[in-house]
Amino acid sequence: MAEPHVVTEIEGPVARVWLNRPDKLNGITFDLLDGLLESADRIAADPNVRVVLMEGRGKSFCAGLDFGSVMTDKKKVTRYFLPNVFKGTNRFQQALWTWRELPVPVIAVTRGHVFGGGIQLALAADFRFTTPDCQWSILEAKWGLVPDMSGTVPLAELVGADLAKRLVMTGEVFSGEKAVEYGLASGVAEDPMKPAQELVDQLMARSPDSVAASKRLLHETRLAKPRRAFALERKYQRAMFKSPNTAIARKAGMARTQPEFGPRTFDA
Numbered sequence: 001m002a003e004p005h006v007v008t009e010i011e012g013p014v015a016r017v018w019l020n021r022p023d024k025l026n027g028i029t030f031d032l033l034d035g036l037l038e039s040a041d042r043i044a045a046d047p048n049v050r051v052v053l054m055e056g057r058g059k060s061f062c063a064g065l066d067f068g069s070v071m072t073d074k075k076k077v078t079r080y081f082l083p084n085v086f087k088g089t090n091r092f093q094q095a096l097w098t099w100r101e102l103p104v105p106v107i108a109v110t111r112g113h114v115f116g117g118g119i120q121l122a123l124a125a126d127f128r129f130t131t132p133d134c135q136w137s138i139l140e141a142k143w144g145l146v147p148d149m150s151g152t153v154p155l156a157e158l159v160g161a162d163l164a165k166r167l168v169m170t171g172e173v174f175s176g177e178k179a180v181e182y183g184l185a186s187g188v189a190e191d192p193m194k195p196a197q198e199l200v201d202q203l204m205a206r207s208p209d210s211v212a213a214s215k216r217l218l219h220e221t222r223l224a225k226p227r228r229a230f231a232l233e234r235k236y237q238r239a240m241f242k243s244p245n246t247a248i249a250r251k252a253g254m255a256r257t258q259p260e261f262g263p264r265t266f267d268a
Helices: 030-044 074-081 091-101 117-124 139-143 152-158 161-170 176-182 193-204 208-221 226-242 244-255
Strands: 006-011 014-019 051-056 106-110 113-115 127-130 135-137
Touching: 006 030, 014 030, 030 074, 030 091, 051 193, 074 091, 091 117, 106 117, 106 193, 113 117, 117 152, 127 176, 127 193, 135 176, 139 161, 152 161, 208 226, 208 244, 226 244
Parallel strands: 014 051, 051 106, 106 127, 113 135
Antiparallel strands: 006 014
8 A cells, every 4th residue: 555645644733744755755646745735634633732843754744746747647737726716726726825724823834845735835834944054945937837826925925025026936045044044034043943843832821812813813814905904803802702722822821820711612
């Protein structure tokens, strides 16, 4: 039986997601796209999961689309390319965008290559930690293409317009250190799992409902007009008033003790 292209391991409140094609630098296939969607659905349905760590097995995070695998089935490419009228995304886009929609923070830990669809997947995460020598590139320009797996939205949020255009138009390959300088990566370390785990510990000290609501609030207000943003603040704060985890946080704060939160109730 063939190995799954995406492996999900849930260890208590932490979900570990692995891209699992190490011999192919975790190049994106139809099976890998389907695996990402199935993994995200499984995590979203588990209210005990509070954070996701995403990595690539082997030497690389993800070297982008596996053209040799995907482009041999033109009919399937066409089917995956057609948009869902309700979601507004096609399957190539939704397999990556779904991580942005999850009600828990997603942390990508990258090594080796973060190319093409791989960089778009990393940008769909909430945080990215990388090795200094990791190679990053919006590589579609090399093939006369444009990024089309949802990555243009977070890219435009993270960097200025001139830098975004340069990276998309040229396919420039840059290091993990440069990714931090550009604002695409959250931190750099020889062992990027170390700062990732430190962030996990910080997130675990907060209410899972507050964390989930904060993620959605900041995504929805980022480009919203002030009136809309203020309404969203009130909407999600009302939800927090009703959350049992808010009461736990308040009680622990008053007593100066470590809170012990229950399952996530926001967007459960």
